[in-house]
Amino acid sequence: MSSISVKRAVWVGTGRQIGVAAVVAILVGLTFGALTGVSLFAIALLGLIIHHVRHLDRLDRWVEAGQLVTIPGGSGVWMPVMSGLDKRVRGFRDRQDSLIASLERFRTASQAMPDGVIYLSGQDTIEWINQRAEQHFGLSQVRDHGCLLAGLVRQPDLLRYLNEDRQEEPLVISSPRRPGTRLLIQLVPFGSDQRMLVSRDITQIEKLETMRRDFIANVSHELRTPLTVVGGFVETVMDGLDDLDREDIVRFLKMALDQSTRMQRLIEDLLALSALETGAPSPSEEWVEVLDLVRTVHRETEVLSAGRHRIELDIDERHEDDVLLGSQKELHSAFANLASNAVRYTPSGGWIRLIWRHVGDGGEFVVEDNGIGIDPQHIARLTERFFRVDRGRSRETGGTGLGLAIVKHVVSRHQAELRIESEPGKGSRFGVVFPAGRLMRSSAGSRS
Secondary structure, three states: OOHHHHHHHHHHHHHHHHHHHHHHHHHHHHHHOHHHHHHHHHHHHHHHHHHHHHHHHHHHHHHHHOOOOOOOOOOOOHHHHHHHHHHHHHHHHHHHHHHHHHHHHHHHHHHHOOOEEEEEOOOOEEEEEOHHHHHHHOOOHHHHOOOEHHHHOOOHHHHHHHHOOOOOOOEEEEOOOOOOOEEEEEEEEEOOOEEEEEEEEOHHHHHHHHHHHHHHHHHHHHHHHHHHHHHHHHHHHHHOOOOOOHHHHHHHHHHHHHHHHHHHHHHHHHHHHHHHHOOOOOOOOEEEEHHHHHHHHHHHHHHHHOOOOEEEEEOOHHHOOOEEEEOHHHHHHHHHHHHHHHHHOOOOOOEEEEEEEEEOOEEEEEEEEOOOOOOHHHHOOOOOOOOOOOHHHHHHOOOOOOHHHHHHHHHHHOOOEEEEEEEOOOEEEEEEEEOHHHEEOOHHHHHO
């Protein structure tokens, strides 16, 4: 109800009441005398004034209290007035509740954003900040509200960016409060003179980009060497086909074949690693007979060693019926990679031991050797792609630098754990520990 409607309702109602009082007073005056009629009319007017004053006082107290819940009751001409006010207040309250709910949804959505958001006033003071921005800049919405951003974040590049006239291009900076974290900053104008500072953590993106560049460089380097060798041998044979002995030609072609085999092995490892790293669906899992798999890897290791090492097999016949839930192909690849690495890094005359044993409720496949060993500072990086402790020796023995990276992903896909122990000059121990949920023990093994 508008103010005009309120006035009209009060005036019309009051006029009617005065008219009724006047008619009654006239009738009484005609019957009981003029003085009685006038007195009655005066009393009626006084009562009407008291009625209005009382309602106006209630309305005034309600306005002063600022309460939008309880509307004072009304009677007479004030009843429709109070009823109209109550209707308007309820509508206002509903709209207010809707706005509060919308604001709460906005705040919840802003807090759930993966990016940091800071609302800045025209003077670059903080008006609002979400939790992600608090983490990026080490700020607090409660403590730093209304503070000047430049006084809290001492980052020269960011301060220059805030003062530039053009901020269309984003800025990449290091987080002022989180060492090692890289942030992409963007200023977005909004409102009359406000700005929104958006920050995004791009640390992982930059790491992936670095890995991509390193990967391309490594692959190019790894392929260039054998291609150069193959091209050189083929060119030598072609140029000297009439002058070279058959034995020399065969020797050159065999060396070229070795290099082409190395390239083929590198490509196969790259494809296998790519399938593992890109989250390709796992092959259908099956129950794999562990001892049969370990014996197969043992035979392949003997062939690879070609009699240069003593290859030992340490298994308990009581575990003959042990089976692992997983991919036969992937498990064979992981076990064979560990064994072939032992052959490559163990000098001739050394020993290599393949072990299957029970550990707690699970099982463990182990490859031990008395080879050259690994310095402790390198162990954490062994499963990185193309990482080699001794690059020259790895290439001489045909290593691709991807074996342990493949092992790491296979182990992860089977919820297992790769454990590495090594000491320079004394050898290494690589163990893959499988959880109980992946192993079904033989009945004899369970009783052992």
